[in-house]
Amino acid sequence: NAGVTQTPKFQVLKTGQSMTLQCAQDMNHNSMYWYRQDPGMGLRLIYYSASEGTTDKGEVPNGYNVSRLNKREFSLRLESAAPSQTSVYFCASILGGGWAQHFGDGTRLSIL
Amino acid sequence: SQQGEEDPQALSIQEGENATMNCSYKTSINNLQWYRQNSGRGLVHLILIRSNEREKHSGRLRVTLDTSKKSSSLLITASRAADTASYFCATDANTGNQFYFGTGTSLTVIP
Numbered sequence: 001n002a003g004v005t006q007t008p009k010f011q012v013l014k015t016g017q018s019m020t021l022q023c024a025q026d027m028n029h030n031s032m033y034w035y036r037q038d039p040g041m042g043l044r045l046i047y048y049s050a051s052e053g054t055t056d057k058g059e060v061p062n063g064y065n066v067s068r069l070n071k072r073e074f075s076l077r078l079e080s081a082a083p084s085q086t087s088v089y090f091c092a093s094i095l096g097g098g099w100a101q102h103f104g105d106g107t108r109l110s111i112l
Numbered sequence: 113s114q115q116g117e118e119d120p121q122a123l124s125i126q127e128g129e130n131a132t133m134n135c136s137y138k139t140s141i142n143n144l145q146w147y148r149q150n151s152g153r154g155l156v157h158l159i160l161i162r163s164n165e166r167e168k169h170s171g172r173l174r175v176t177l178d179t180s181k182k183s184s185s186l187l188i189t190a191s192r193a194a195d196t197a198s199y200f201c202a203t204d205a206n207t208g209n210q211f212y213f214g215t216g217t218s219l220t221v222i223p
Contacts, residue, residue: 058210103155
């Protein structure tokens with residue numbers, strides 16, 4: 001029972017490159033989330049998917065796109081990476097409102 | 113424009129002492145949650161308190177909620193070195209499906 005799995009764990013990109021961060025959960029949760037965590041800023045919501053087939057913008061969506069591939073998988077894409085997107089990215093899932101979020105261990109992304 | 117702010121930013125105590133951290137938020141909520149994050153890891157859920165609850169206990173954890181002051185506190189009693197971590201509060205800002213995290217309190221428990 002893996003919970004929330006994120007890949008890759010580490011990545012270094014050059015400015016302008018693109019990449020997709022992958023997230024999968026095996027808890028049959030309905031909602032999934034992407035956050036970024038920067039020093040002194042806490043976690044900020046990038047995008048979320050309240051249910052399969054829906055996605056919505058969070059607090060800091062600019063420069064990102066997401067795909068809810070199926071109930072298990074929610075990916076985050078950086079089309080043209082910028083140094084300001086250097087951060088730790090966390091995926092989370094939740095059964096529904098009023099329940100706890102379950103987090104992956106994060107993807108540490110550096111953009112040079 | 114984060115919803116929550118924790119206080120203090122950092123706290124250092126001796127093993128066996130109690131640790132108290134506070135969270136303030138800006139808008140009405142359905143519930144407030146506390147999470148722990150060990151260095152280099154993801155967040156782990158500790159406790160959830162609903163807007164109609166004033167106090168909740170879980171093991172050595174005690175959480176209070178004052179909706180009139182838009183604030184919550186997390187008390188960890190009889191702290192252990194293993195409690196060393198960052199602690200975050202998160203609120204749903206009455207949306208039910210969006211969550212806003214504070215900046216966290218870094219707790220160090222000295223053996």
